[in-house]
Amino acid sequence: MNKGRLKLRMKILLGVAAPLLIVPNVSYANEDYYAGKTVTLVATTAPGGTGDLRVRGVAPFLKKHLPGHPTVVIEYMSGGGGRKGANHLYNNVRPDGLTIGAASGGVVGLAIMGETGVKYDPDKFIYLGTAHHINHAVIYTRADLGLDSLEKLRAKPGLRIGGQEIGHVSYTGGRLLAYFLDMKEPKFIVGYSSREVDIALMNKELDARANSPTSALRRNPEWLEKGIMNWHAIMAAPKDKKFPRLEHLPEIETFAKNDQEKRLLKLWRNMRGVGSPYILPPGTPKEIVQTLKTAMNKIFNDPEFAPYYEKITAEEVSPLSADELTQLIHEIPRDAETLALLKQFAGTGTLPRR
Amino acid sequence: MDISLIDAAVQGFFNLLHFKVLLALVVGVSIGTFTAVAPQGLGMPLVYAMALPVVIKWEPITGIALLIGASSVSAICAAYLPILFGIPGGGGSQATILDGYPMGQRGEARRALGASFMAGGMGALIGTLTLIIAIPLAKPLIYLMGSPELFVVVLWGLSMVAVLAGNRPLKGLIAAAFGLLLATLGQQEQSGIMRYVFDEPYLLDGLSISIIALGIFGIPAAMDLAVKKVGVEQQPAPLTGSLFDGVKDTVREWWLVVRCSFLGVWVGIVPGIGSSVVDWLAYGHAAQSARGGSSTFGKGDVRGVIAPESANDSKDGGDLITTLLMGFPQGVSTALFIVALLAWGYLPGPEMIKRNPDVIYSVIWVQGISGILGTLVGFALSNQLAKLAQVRYSIMVPVIFVFVLMGAFAVTRDTADLITVVVFGAFGYFMRRFGFPRPAMILGLVLGSLMERYLYRSMMSYGFTWLSRPAVIVLLILATTSFIFAIRGKIRSAAHVTSAVGAAMRKEDAQDDS
Numbered sequence: 035m036n037k038g039r040l041k042l043r044m045k046i047l048l049g050v051a052a053p054l055l056i057v058p059n060v061s062y063a064n065e066d067y068y069a070g071k072t073v074t075l076v077a078t079t080a081p082g083g084t085g086d087l088r089v090r091g092v093a094p095f096l097k098k099h100l101p102g103h104p105t106v107v108i109e110y111m112s113g114g115g116g117r118k119g120a121n122h123l124y125n126n127v128r129p130d131g132l133t134i135g136a137a138s139g140g141v142v143g144l145a146i147m148g149e150t151g152v153k154y155d156p157d158k159f160i161y162l163g164t165a166h167h168i169n170h171a172v173i174y175t176r177a178d179l180g181l182d183s184l185e186k187l188r189a190k191p192g193l194r195i196g197g198q199e200i201g202h203v204s205y206t207g208g209r210l211l212a213y214f215l216d217m218k219e220p221k222f223i224v225g226y227s228s229r230e231v232d233i234a235l236m237n238k239e240l241d242a243r244a245n246s247p248t249s250a251l252r253r254n255p256e257w258l259e260k261g262i263m264n265w266h267a268i269m270a271a272p273k274d275k276k277f278p279r280l281e282h283l284p285e286i287e288t289f290a291k292n293d294q295e296k297r298l299l300k301l302w303r304n305m306r307g308v309g310s311p312y313i314l315p316p317g318t319p320k321e322i323v324q325t326l327k328t329a330m331n332k333i334f335n336d337p338e339f340a341p342y343y344e345k346i347t348a349e350e351v352s353p354l355s356a357d358e359l360t361q362l363i364h365e366i367p368r369d370a371e372t373l374a375l376l377k378q379f380a381g382t383g384t385l386p387r388r
Numbered sequence: 389m390d391i392s393l394i395d396a397a398v399q400g401f402f403n404l405l406h407f408k409v410l411l412a413l414v415v416g417v418s419i420g421t422f423t424a425v426a427p428q429g430l431g432m433p434l435v436y437a438m439a440l441p442v443v444i445k446w447e448p449i450t451g452i453a454l455l456i457g458a459s460s461v462s463a464i465c466a467a468y469l470p471i472l473f474g475i476p477g478g479g480g481s482q483a484t485i486l487d488g489y490p491m492g493q494r495g496e497a498r499r500a501l502g503a504s505f506m507a508g509g510m511g512a513l514i515g516t517l518t519l520i521i522a523i524p525l526a527k528p529l530i531y532l533m534g535s536p537e538l539f540v541v542v543l544w545g546l547s548m549v550a551v552l553a554g555n556r557p558l559k560g561l562i563a564a565a566f567g568l569l570l571a572t573l574g575q576q577e578q579s580g581i582m583r584y585v586f587d588e589p590y591l592l593d594g595l596s597i598s599i600i601a602l603g604i605f606g607i608p609a610a611m612d613l614a615v616k617k618v619g620v621e622q623q624p625a626p627l628t629g630s631l632f633d634g635v636k637d638t639v640r641e642w643w644l645v646v647r648c649s650f651l652g653v654w655v656g657i658v659p660g661i662g663s664s665v666v667d668w669l670a671y672g673h674a675a676q677s678a679r680g681g682s683s684t685f686g687k688g689d690v691r692g693v694i695a696p697e698s699a700n701d702s703k704d705g706g707d708l709i710t711t712l713l714m715g716f717p718q719g720v721s722t723a724l725f726i727v728a729l730l731a732w733g734y735l736p737g738p739e740m741i742k743r744n745p746d747v748i749y750s751v752i753w754v755q756g757i758s759g760i761l762g763t764l765v766g767f768a769l770s771n772q773l774a775k776l777a778q779v780r781y782s783i784m785v786p787v788i789f790v791f792v793l794m795g796a797f798a799v800t801r802d803t804a805d806l807i808t809v810v811v812f813g814a815f816g817y818f819m820r821r822f823g824f825p826r827p828a829m830i831l832g833l834v835l836g837s838l839m840e841r842y843l844y845r846s847m848m849s850y851g852f853t854w855l856s857r858p859a860v861i862v863l864l865i866l867a868t869t870s871f872i873f874a875i876r877g878k879i880r881s882a883a884h885v886t887s888a889v890g891a892a893m894r895k896e897d898a899q900d901d902s
Contacts, residue, residue: 110800113589117592151588225578225845
């Protein structure tokens with residue numbers, strides 16, 4: 035083959051190939067991007083639990099408000115309090131906007147606290163928002179113990195406070211409340227499911243419990259109405275939101291003695307305020323992120339969303355937008371001293387001295 | 389609304405007499421049947437979770453008919469996997485393998501299926517009747533059972549190792565101890581200490597009992613077929629017996645059905661014991677109490693099918709007692725059922741008894757009717773399902789492997805589960821080969837974490853004073869008596885073919901050596 039023919043063939047080849055080498059000008063903001071596709075929500079909780087129901091409360095509206103109305107499916111990846119799913123989202127998922135993490139609330143806190151098994155950086159996730167962020171905790175004791183004032187509560191030694199497991203919000207929240215109320219040598223007993231704690235209280239195996247007031251009063255409204263329990267204090271998250279039927283209870287920060295304790299409460303409130311965030315892996319294109327953020331905002335403002343979500347989850351909607359959630363996470367105190375102090379409450383051992 | 393319970397029962401029945409409700413019941417039964425007979429992966433919790441957003445928009449009774457219909461039938465029809473393939477069925481159908489699979493192997497699959505469905509149906513009805521009677525009685529029973537009492541019950545369950553070990557008590561103890569050791573894997577909930585986790589997120593929550601059971605029973609069954617049958621022109625055992633032989637067996641053993649059904653209901657009522665225990669407790673009780681059981685159980689004794697299946701299916705009635713009357717869910721499915729009830733505006737618990745007793749009775753009626761329907765569906769499918777036992781081993785072996793792997797993957801959708809199930813499959817094969825009873829290991833695994841939890845709670849709440857609680861003393865006496873009778877039975881039969889499991893193992897060893 036002579037050189038001339040070879041050059042001609044090369045030119046023809048380049049002429050054909052060149053358009054293919056140009057990166058296609060795909061617009062992720064285009065409605066067509068999601069049309070006909072499937073969006074996978076990776077839930078870091080097990081099917082059937084509260085976390086799953088929260089995801090199911092959102093999924094149909096994601097389909098409704100994403101341009102192109104893609105199919106939305108839920109994939110479960112529970113384990114390690116959300117670490118397994120978060121690790122997968124961070125390390126294994128392609129950042130193309132077709133896989134969204136529906137993370138459990140502890141995912142951010144576990145990483146900030148430096149817990150074992152965390153293989154992601156929570157500050158590098160892209161947050162789309164959360165459908166609920168109000169997570170109060172209230173502490174109550176059996177009325178038959180006669181602890182109807184804070185003085186009597188503080189004077190009673192060795193109260194048995196029930197919880198689910200070490201590090202669970204019910205356990206850590208309970209220890210924080212006991213600390214700030216100066217309870218005397220409380221004994222924290224874990225290994226109960228939420229319902230089992232209720233039974234143990236009624237059969238006098240336990241004396242007290244810290245729990246979400248919404249959950250507690252939904253399960254046992256008579257505990258407040260008929261005075262079966264004495265209610266002592268509330269730890270509001272966020273601080274400025276009141277719980278309607280327990281407005282008379284003192285907020286725990288009124289018992290804080292110094293700035294360190296206030297920072298501790300801020301750390302806890304912000305971690306609780308993360309709710310159940312929707313997250314994207316790092317590197318997701320900006321246009322996709324914007325499309326998804328817009329869709330989430332539309333979901334939270336959809337008048338049909340709140341009634342549907344509340345029906346599915348039996349919880350009130352309290353959304354945070356992407357920007358609000360990101361801001362909240364960035365404001366979580368990260369100083370070593372405060373983190374070390376919180377770890378004492380999340381772990382075993384006696385409570386720190388005040 | 390203040391109406392008598394009889395009026396409520398009548399109104400509850402009339403609530404069902406609408407076309408939509410009956411159609412929903414039929415659809416629920418179909419879904420339940422499909423869940424039971426389809427390859428593993430579609431458990432009832434997932435079915436409930438998927439159905440929930442749809443049914444909460446329906447009228448309540450229609451939604452109840454679908455949900456309860458599905459779960460009731462699914463439990464009854466789940467026995468075909470252990471009988472035909474030697475793979476554990478749902479959480480309460482593991483012990484059925486011990487006698488159901490040998491029956492299938494010798495051509496009595498129809499009889500075994502007939503017995504399982506009939507026992508399941510009778511168990512479901514007894515569970516439903518107990519639900520009716522339990523309305524005034526459930527609450528004191530639930531509050532009677534604190535952590536100390538639950539610990540003793542679980543300890544009693546562990547004493548069943550003596551039965552399950554057959555004539556190899558030392559190997560049984562070793563297997564049970566290994567099961568207890570496996571139960572410690574993961575993050576300990578009382579202290580947060582990581583035990584044998586090696587910084588692997590996969591091991592943080594320990595190993596799944598379902599995956600281990602699938603591995604140690606299912607894979608050895610398939611390997612056994614492959615080693616013995618592949619390449620050998622050997623016809624499977626011809627099908628003998630009929631469905632009605634199984635029905636007659638169950639009717640003849642009606643007293644065993646009643647006892648095991650009450651055991652199942654009780655496990656269902658008491659929070660914290662769990663469905664994976666009920667079939668082992670029933671099997672152990674039957675092996676101890678049945679005449680000649682020590683020499684026939686484990687070799688294809690139909691009573692070894694009747695006992696666990698009746699307990700497993702009556703447990704649903706017990707679950708509903710705590711769900712409806714106390715508002716306490718016993719598992720994921722009942723938790724989702726409570727969510728549905730809340731969405732329809734009902735508050736499960738004492739308030740529901742006062743305000744909506746007719747709805748409670750509608751649930752009871754649906755539970756009873758779907759139990760009967762489930763039994764009839766099971767009978768209708770049995771003949772065709774039984775023919776699966778005659779499928780050539782060269783086809784059966786890969787099918788069993790696929791079922792096992794799919795079932796393992798379905799637990800958490802983690803590919804590491806596939807490795808786990810294969811590892812335990814190999815382990816189970818060697819356990820079987822060297823005569824270590826696998827049921828004893830499963831019992832240790834199931835009960836280990838429960839024992840640790842209840843003992844911890846008892847000591848933290850009461851110190852040592854829990855040992856002096858009246859209910860604890862009574863339960864300890866019962867457990868000790870049961871254990872002594874089991875040991876005495878073993879000693880008496882030591883001169884003869886001693887135990888079901890042991891004899892089965894000797895038979896297997898002989899086949900292996902040939």
